[in-house]
Amino acid sequence: MKRDGHIHSPYCPHGTSDSFKQYIEKAIAHNFTDITFTEHAPLPISFVDPTPEQDSGMNPEFLMAYFEDLQHLQKQYVHDIRIHIGLEVDYIQGFEQETRKFLDTYGHFLDDSILSVHFLQWQNTFECIDFSAENFMKFSKKVGSIEQVYDLYYDTVLQSIKADLGPYKPRRIGHPSLIHKFQLAHKVKIDDSVRIREVLDFMKQEGYELDLNSAGLSKTYCQEPYPPFTFIDYSKSIGLPFVFGSDAHSVTDLHQHYNAIFPR
Ligand code: ZN
């Protein structure tokens, strides 16, 4: 089995319009046997997206079309590749009820999905922590320090693992060191190894799997996968199941750095 379990789609409002077929044909050409499209689920209706274009989640009006397109493609490519229907669902502190309701309604369409933390709450405001280095710096000033933002991030990831989101809660935790995305911009070296191991241990204990996400290697200010290589080894040592994910938002980025993660 050769698998890429984290792929975006033409339904991503901040991605590209590259078509499903282009992604699928490339995956087949690279001998992948299993791929999951995990578009950003629509955000809770009462949540105000803090990003400037408010384009973090997909438009809820297109959700059924997204599922239907994928169901059709599953059948069309049944002899070539297994296409799994998924979503990347946001865990947002305080919005658990709404998120659960969403999953209760649409979860039966999902074969495979990811739960990710992109938004951190500080007092009564939210920030998208992977949007830009500039926003990240501003937010860390508000919170107090970069280290405090890291702690807030890991606390939120732990909460996402604990959260009761019902029977359709995703089983895979997305890129659980995303907070490293701008580490080479702020240049503050933080030893968060205890926190990362805490998160990985808790995932293992609670029966989750890891989104072993290569996208960070392509980010100018990150230059490492999520989680970093040392913690990929750690995950293996504790028997935490993982699924490679390129987190591609374009066909070019599909399967990015697969060979760096799994050298032959
Ligand atoms: Zn995205």
Ligand code: FE
């Ligand atoms: Fe994500």
